[in-house]
Amino acid sequence: MKFGVIGAGQMGGGIAQVAAQSGFDVVVQDVKQEFLDRGRAVIEKSLAKLHDKGRLKDAPDVILARMEFTTDLNAFADCDLVVEAIVENEGVKADLFRQLGQIVKPDGILASNTSSIPITALASASGRPERFIGMHFMNPVPLMQLVEVIRGYSTSDETAQFVTETAQQMGKTPLACNDFPGFVSNRILMPMLNEAIQCVMEGVAEPEAIDGIMKLGMNHPMGPLTLADFIGLDTCLAIMEVLHMGLGDDKYRPSPLLRKMVQAGLLGRKSGQGFYTY
Ligand code: NAI
Numbered sequence: 001m002k003f004g005v006i007g008a009g010q011m012g013g014g015i016a017q018v019a020a021q022s023g024f025d026v027v028v029q030d031v032k033q034e035f036l037d038r039g040r041a042v043i044e045k046s047l048a049k050l051h052d053k054g055r056l057k058d059a060p061d062v063i064l065a066r067m068e069f070t071t072d073l074n075a076f077a078d079c080d081l082v083v084e085a086i087v088e089n090e091g092v093k094a095d096l097f098r099q100l101g102q103i104v105k106p107d108g109i110l111a112s113n114t115s116s117i118p119i120t121a122l123a124s125a126s127g128r129p130e131r132f133i134g135m136h137f138m139n140p141v142p143l144m145q146l147v148e149v150i151r152g153y154s155t156s157d158e159t160a161q162f163v164t165e166t167a168q169q170m171g172k173t174p175l176a177c178n179d180f181p182g183f184v185s186n187r188i189l190m191p192m193l194n195e196a197i198q199c200v201m202e203g204v205a206e207p208e209a210i211d212g213i214m215k216l217g218m219n220h221p222m223g224p225l226t227l228a229d230f231i232g233l234d235t236c237l238a239i240m241e242v243l244h245m246g247l248g249d250d251k252y253r254p255s256p257l258l259r260k261m262v263q264a265g266l267l268g269r270k271s272g273q274g275f276y277t278y
Helices: 010-021 033-052 060-064 090-103 119-126 157-169 185-201 207-218 224-231 233-247 256-263
Strands: 002-006 025-029 067-070 081-084 109-112 132-137 146-151 173-178
Touching (some): 010 025, 010 132, 081 090, 109 119, 109 157, 119 132, 132 157, 157 173, 185 224, 185 233, 185 256, 224 233, 233 256
Parallel strands (some): 109 132
8 A cells, every 4th residue: 555645744744654654655745845854853753752662563764664755746646545634725725636636546545634624625626526535633643543534525435445444554443424514523622622712812711720621620631722722723713714614603703812823923832832832
């Protein structure tokens, strides 16, 4: 199996790492060499940690030897499955899938790790809607069990089956849903994070208190503001916009504070500052 990943960021790097850990040959593409170098360094660190804990079947250098890092999209030509994990922007993703539809071999399957963008729209752009699907991993990919498998309007049974089995081979638990805004995971999670941000804006409580109340009171492993910082506030805003537009209900309106923080460049953990300082 040859496995392609587009985007060497938080999610793409994690997906590529787990695919290589599972024994697949992996091609990782990003737009600049420096992004690939950064992604590779994160993977090396994660593999070293897992190795120390005795959680890898193969040595880190064996796993790394299965991975190829490139800026050239043509490297995906002979991939059986390509998973996209680039910026959460419909126009940018659609453009990419238009190109990939021409590059990847005709029986290759294309998948998006999008948090909220309609799978059916990206499937149409790819020109192979029956061999297109949503494969939504959770962050951090090496540790989280779930893959939400999202069927677009025209996704074939064979494609759904292939991706389900691939997720299982990667040691994950795939669960199926259909293509509606935010799917299941973010339709339920994101309004809660947005509400926590609204609580900060209205001065209901300090961020530490909001997170502490949800952790201790609801037994959540992480408070909503810590989680928003971890996901990336730009990604949270993009998902809320999709929910708001796609479902047309003002209960999904992004908090003005979330919008303002993104405008100010406070994106959470990845920019060093969000609700907390990193
Ligand atoms: P990120 O900002 O960490 O990484 C995105 C990467 O894509 C960057 O390295 C960037 O250089 C690269 N990129 C951008 N445009 C590109 C293009 N045209 N071609 C190739 N590479 C390109 O973002 P992150 O967090 O990894 O998110 C990626 C996707 O995964 C988004 O669709 C997001 O909604 C989704 N996602 C994010 C989760 C999270 O917790 N952050 C969880 C699950 C899904």
